[in-house]
Amino acid sequence: MGILINLDLAATIDPLDGILMDIARRIQVPKTKHVEAADHFMGLCAHVDRKDSPLEGKILESYASGSFSIAAAIYSHVRAMQHDVDVVVEVDFPIGTDPEWMLDQLYKAVKGAPGSRYYDLKVVRNSRCVTVTYPDGVTVDLMPVARLPGGPERSGVLFHHNAKRDEKYRKEVNPKAFTLHFNACIKSSDIFASRYRTRRLLSDGLLQERAETQPMPEHVPIEEKSPRLVAIQLLKRFRDIQFRGRDGRCPPSVVIAAMALDAGQMSDSLCDELIAVATHMQREIENAERDLRKVVVANPAHPADVFTDRWPEDRSAQRLWRDDLIRLVRHLRTLRGREWDPQQLKNILRELFGETPADRAFEDHYRGQSALSKQNMLGITKSGAVKNALAAPALSNGLIIPTRANTDMGGFIEDPVD
CATH class of the missing domain: 3.30.460 (Beta Polymerase; domain 2)
Structure with a gap:
């Protein structure tokens, strides 16, 4: 029994976009947790x-x-x-x-x-x-x-x-006004949805059964989200990793979401969206620094509601986050612009997004590449690195890939605490 995968489409997905999709999938809150959250919410509201x-x-x-x-x-x-x-x-x-x-x-x-x-x-x-x-x-x-x-x-x-x-x-x-404004501005992308479904099938079709490690956001599936919304989630994950062990406040999620609305025209590329949002935030902070002031972000639907009233506490706090954003964009552009050494790729992903989602996405990616390479769809260097540019020969629109295909990656990495 196999899974039908559109390999023509799989070959056109930018490898870095694919890895970011895999990481985004790992950090999603799935439907079961949404249901639990709703139960907690209803119970508490009735209790008070x-x-x-x-x-x-x-x-x-x-x-x-x-x-x-x-x-x-x-x-x-x-x-x-x-x-x-x-x-x-x-x-x-x-x-x-x-x-x-x-x-x-x-x-x-x-x-x-x-x-x-x-x-x-x-x-x-x-x-x-x-x-x-x-x-x-x-x-x-x-x-x-x-x-x-x-x-x-x-x-x-x-x-x-x-x-x-x-x-x-x-x-x-006015949190309700911001919610309504944000949801009206952020629209889904059919192209991103198609790419994500293909990527998910490629990864799931090659994994052994580990359902507990495959949380799917059934409440609002990734394929129904805008690439910009998924980029916001990745940026929040990046923030959480960078601020572990640091003193002081981190940039609030609502600040990231509000600033993302002004990050330019949306694209269908998850990597491009992540770079666009991070770069926009970096530039806004640099503009504030030139004026010797703290960055100010207000609720676009209710300007009297200032989101940055407690962060940044001072200019050094915003410079710290600016430097984080610069490093994020530099790493993404490094990965996009050159061949990958597997260990370098894993180290960068761990630095940006933490060990657990990075290691699992790393495994998913190379399992998928192993299957595609058997169909002569990848350019493989002598060192074994996978080229960022995928050259796909003329193939049929679909191919049955076994659900338990053998791979060169061995077993699962032991989950670190994350």
Whole structure:
């Protein structure tokens, strides 16, 4: 039994694009995790509005925000399948409500009394939200927002209180407006969808059965996403890897998403999109540096909602991220413009995206190349490196590839903690 793969199309997929597709697939939050996130979301929302809760009858509406709302959620830790969920809890309180009191009430509403549903879970009261951590490491952040009377639809204020820094204030926001604006601007690509399906079949058709390592985003499959949206996910993964072990805040996901909207005309190439978004962010930071100021990014659907109010803390923070972006683009252009040494390729992918997705994508790629090379579709150097340019002879439109084909790559690499 085999899988039918369009080898003509497979031969036209840029090798680096193919590898980036494989990595993107590894970091997706699949349908099962979306369902779990929805269960967590519904359970928490019902819990904070329960009878005798400090917020009983005071919850107007709750909705997912952040990455889940724009289909850009990724695993924060791939091997552990951990991810984060952001929830806006619209509360029926005046916008002048004391931030400290508001956050304390939400914490009490979530934590509950001893023996209640969430009492034994890790519940933390942060400066803008209350975070619930589940046993599998998944976190849900609940942010209370009071609607702005007479303001634009769904606009409101969030409550900020940080006792250690002696900070207390309210900030105008409109996460719903950004979600609607972003989703209206980012459209899917039929070309990218076709390339991704072909790439997925090529990889899956040659892998042994390891379903648990093949998370597919069935809620919004990659092939239904814009290459720019997938590039945003890859850039977030890159950011997460670079900032592990660093002090200070990292660039918020919403800043990356907002800036990506202004990164020029969209293309069907995932590599081109990743370079375009990273380069645009780099240039915006350099423009701010020339003016001796911090970069400012506002909600395009509600300019009073400034996304960069806490990052960058100072200009050194934005220069650090700018240098990360320069290195990312340099590595991508290096891989695109020359033959690959396998060890160099693996090292770069690990540096950019972490060991687990990089190693698995590396294996997928060379399994696929091994199958295609048997059909004389690849230019192979004497050293064994695969040329970036694929020269495909005239072939039929399809070929049956065995689902358990033998390869030259051996077994699976042991998963490191990632």
